[in-house]
Amino acid sequence: MRNTEKHTHIMEKAEELFAAKGYDGTSIREIARAAHVNLAMVSYYFGSKEKLMEALFKERMSLMKLKIESLLKNENISPFQKVEILIDEYLTKVIDRQFFYKIMLCEMAQQKNKVILKFISDIKLNYANMIRGLVEEGQQKKVFKKDIDIMLLMNTMTGTVTQMILNKEVYREFNSLKKTSDSVYHTWLKKRLGDHIKKIFKTLLEYES
Amino acid sequence: MRNTEKHTHIMEKAEELFAAKGYDGTSIREIARAAHVNLAMVSYYFGSKEKLMEALFKERMSLMKLKIESLLKNENISPFQKVEILIDEYLTKVIDRQFFYKIMLCEMAQQKNKVILKFISDIKLNYANMIRGLVEEGQQKKVFKKDIDIMLLMNTMTGTVTQMILNKEVYREFNSLKKTSDSVYHTWLKKRLGDHIKKIFKTLLEYES
Amino acid sequence: MRNTEKHTHIMEKAEELFAAKGYDGTSIREIARAAHVNLAMVSYYFGSKEKLMEALFKERMSLMKLKIESLLKNENISPFQKVEILIDEYLTKVIDRQFFYKIMLCEMAQQKNKVILKFISDIKLNYANMIRGLVEEGQQKKVFKKDIDIMLLMNTMTGTVTQMILNKEVYREFNSLKKTSDSVYHTWLKKRLGDHIKKIFKTLLEYES
Amino acid sequence: MRNTEKHTHIMEKAEELFAAKGYDGTSIREIARAAHVNLAMVSYYFGSKEKLMEALFKERMSLMKLKIESLLKNENISPFQKVEILIDEYLTKVIDRQFFYKIMLCEMAQQKNKVILKFISDIKLNYANMIRGLVEEGQQKKVFKKDIDIMLLMNTMTGTVTQMILNKEVYREFNSLKKTSDSVYHTWLKKRLGDHIKKIFKTLLEYES
């Protein structure tokens, strides 16, 4: 195993454990055991437990960021279509990174680590800017209404998705998809959630003559 | 201070600390110090740290439950009016109990304690039943559409509120309410959030001819 | 064993170990083992290893201080007699507290702990004041010469004693006192050292007409 | 940098750190960092931390030894002149090697490393022999008294110097030499200490008719 691979490997196992047991509920010993590395390696690679967490955030945050600037500037796509693409992008990221998303949620609730708070506010800003840009474009083109509360809009999307992730298994059972494979279920879930959010956004954005 | 008062006092301080630092991030010592009681008192009263947490959930859950059965049966109020009352009730509870709501959120993410999971699923069931009852009534009366995904609906409400609570201070600043008192801000927030959710619910529920 | 007795007991064992292996060379585990107490008790009683050290210094320093103010004011005793009494007092304290004296020596060399440095400078000041008072009295009475370097004088006493303590066993062997008991040897050593230092002080202080 | 230079460089940095923080208080990591060499280099060059310490002692001890045998045999210089030269030689070495002298002091107090103890007793023997030779010469020439306690004499010198080194900065301030450069102060200190010790030696050695 190469150096960066071990790095990645430790981080992945830490992510899993942090998601399942929380940051404070997970010991370095557990992480080392799960990653099949020596206990001292974790501090050796990351410096400390705290810095491992921060490294995880740095890594994942770069993946979570929505990089669709070119799309937003595209004049051939309508604002509503762009909204839909944005929602789909967001959903893909969150559903693919559920472990991390849970960790982030707890960090948002507790706000203990300032470095991590910065990461989180950065990504929130990233989302907000995407949405704001879109909203302004739509308003200029008279397809979106005025007086749109962007933060409420954003929180409706992120909140709904959060709750669906947290209650994922209950929802699966509720919809009799217990026997379906994870990937199939996730695809289905993404479609359903996407449609739901798009519908809400349409209502909240649509220009009323 | 009477015994039950001490009980309550310890639980309140524990709630505050669990919300701010997480269950594992909070030590019994801290709770005892914050509550100005002897360290051994906590285990003495509640048995263990885990049981203190469970006692907290038991206590708070009974407060969080929506007890509006009589209202739901009231034939003089329209389904949409009932939906609005339900949303207002929910908002009041959550905004009044933000500490506890944060704790619950982390427990939902981590799902470590089975007793607590039961409490949470109980309250979810409670909400679901309220909403289902309402939805069915509205459908019978042909004011609500068919094919309503109750869980999606519920999660949209709880999720949006969750996100707004987590980003409370950012939203406050965003709306230039930094100087407003907490209680005034919370009243304002409740109104705004309520209107927002009611609007979404209306769209998602309203019968389309 | 009573509470304060355990305190004292732990401190004594710590003193022994610190003297033999140095502060950093001694682990809390060793101290706990030597004192036959639980490892956690040390931190429980003293807060930390550092504070244990400081508590030891606080305790011992109060014993080491020369409390002979009344004697110094006594008009019926000549300055030279007072010098001799002072030297005897100092010798008694150091020979009785050799473990502690060694610890102090290393702390003086390394100057890491500021709290301890304060303790040490306090006791140095205590000695210096005793000697200065005496010297001034002797000078006024024209039995001591002028231009006496008090610090050099003091360091000659403390330094000579230090070296004799450090080379105690070599000196014992050198003087064929290997078979003598510790207490007898110490009495003998004290006499010899006392005479030596008194002689030096006499030369350095005596008024030259 | 050549190999022997690296050797020397590491040893110098180790000496500095050992003096300031003690042997156990200094980690190989710190030494490597201070010497700007790879962590593994230290063990690689010296075998172990302990052997580095011993190598340091071996190196410094050879420098500390008084090599004035030819002078001692010189018939044209009086015993008292030789005593003075001996004292000056000793002072020069100690003042030039204060870091090492502090390390040695702690090792003398703790007596943990047997190899180092041997080095220390060797140098003590070296000093003792110089002084003994001188004393015997002086006694034969009837300029020194009989019954001279060589070890007490020696410890008076080494002890006084030790204390002056340990309290160097206090003494500097006491004599208002705070603004003076280190080298000027050291020269001044050496002169003053030399005179003081020579005076004491004269008293303790001089033949009394």
Place this chain on the structure above:
DNA sequence: CATGAATGAGCGTTCATTCAT
């Protein structure tokens, strides 16, 4: 009923050292 004292287990971290390259 209440509590100071005590305990064994485990925490995050650092240590001196080794070894493959």
Place this chain on the structure above:
DNA sequence: CATGAATGAACGCTCATTCAT
């Protein structure tokens, strides 16, 4: 010849819990 990576052991300390009083 030199070094980054790795390791087992130990570090100081805090944990939740228990128990005698």
